[in-house]
Amino acid sequence: MRTRFDFVHCDNQRAVRPLVLTYDDAESLALAMKAEALGRFKHIKKSANVRFYVNGTLVQDLADELPFPDGTRVVIYDKASAPAVSAREPADTSVPAPTTFLHAETVVDEDAIQQLYRVAKLPGMVACVGMPDLHLGSGAYPVGAAFVASRIIPELVGSDIGCGMTLFPLPGVSSDLTDRQLQRLSQALGQDGFQPGEATVDTPASQHPLAAAHARNFGTIGGGNHFAELQVIHELLEPGALDTSAAYLLVHSGSRTLGEAVAAQFKADGDLQAYCEAHKLCVTWASDNRRKIGQRFADVCSGGSPTEPVQTILDITHNSYVPVSPSENPQDSPHYLHRKGAAPMDAGQLVAIPGSRGTYTYIVRPSTDAEVLARCACSIAHGAGRAMSRGKVTALLKGRYRSRRSDAVEALQRTPFDGYVVCPGRVEVLYEEAPEAYKDIELVIRDLVAVGAISVVAVMKPLITCKM
Known part of the structure; x- marks a missing residue:
């Protein structure tokens, strides 16, 4: 058989690397694995007592596990690095829910x-991806x-x-912006700053009583990896899907x-019903917030004059839960699909998968194939993911x-695409969210294409990135 493994030797290498092995039986598989370990990590002696963990479980007899399905994860320890079992802390014998990993080239x-x-070992877990x-x-x-639970x-x-x-x-705003136009626009966006307290609360969600204490943050980007980014089409692979001009x-x-307060309140009181009601409000508030940011950005681009309401091409949520049916029987109790940094594969909905301010963003069309949706838990990557x-x-x-620190700041305010980074808040964000902090987005996209999860619609190039 020929199987792709996620291979890691825990004493020497923390990153998971893909490995493909061909074997006929347990003995040839064991020899192939030991040869791979010796080849990659020279310090492992041939006499070392190599121990194999298959999908998190110590395997005494590889024959009992054959054949391994594609995507099996094997961790190889030598006797010096194998995990010890404490007498006070017995080994966790919980059976994990089926767990799938979609990476092949991307290092995790x-x-x-x-x-x-x-x-995957939490009570009620059904599947993890x-x-x-x-x-x-x-x-x-x-x-x-993405997590499916009961x-x-x-x-x-x-x-x-x-x-x-x-x-x-x-x-x-056209796609053929000159550098002078980009520079002027960057300065105007820096003066606006998308700072708290400047946007009008004008949607039902923003005016909800639970949201009243958070009104000053409506229409603001937020910290961390959040951003508002002006982009143009670098390559269009699905003709007619977007306007290249x-x-x-x-x-x-x-x-x-608002979301922070809701999560903290649930942690304090455990009131699940109240959480569910507030969760729905947060999802709507967040979508309205992005639209408000879009409107503020469009108004700045027009010289400060109010523009027509912005229209959305895609609007996706990647931190939420949604009920899903575990079967075709409507009488069955629903399961719940939780996403934490994962984009939905809803039919017909385009998805944006950005890399960083110094790399491309991919607009993709998720697959509608039932087997692919099941394998991926109807979810795909939401970005490149942090590497550092x-x-x-x-x-x-x-x-x-x-x-010279000033040179660093000036250099970090420009991108490999001759774009600009607008960061009127903490200067540290320029360092923390630099392209070097993120994985290779091209590998992420290739992995998703390889499992049949997506087709690429367009490749977008960032020209101005606004951060708080």
């Missing part, structure tokens, strides 16, 4: 995969994953409930402090520009 950190396996952009999340839950688990959604992306065409705005933002923590990339870039 082993710690993030371990987080996903731990989530790790996207190519899977990365370590704060606390116990990874980012870049119950609602708010922690799997996180605090930025309703976070997602919306793509707008910019009225009156137009400029577009991609907004990535969520429910801001904020602290690590900041230290890296500050070391690179050690002599």
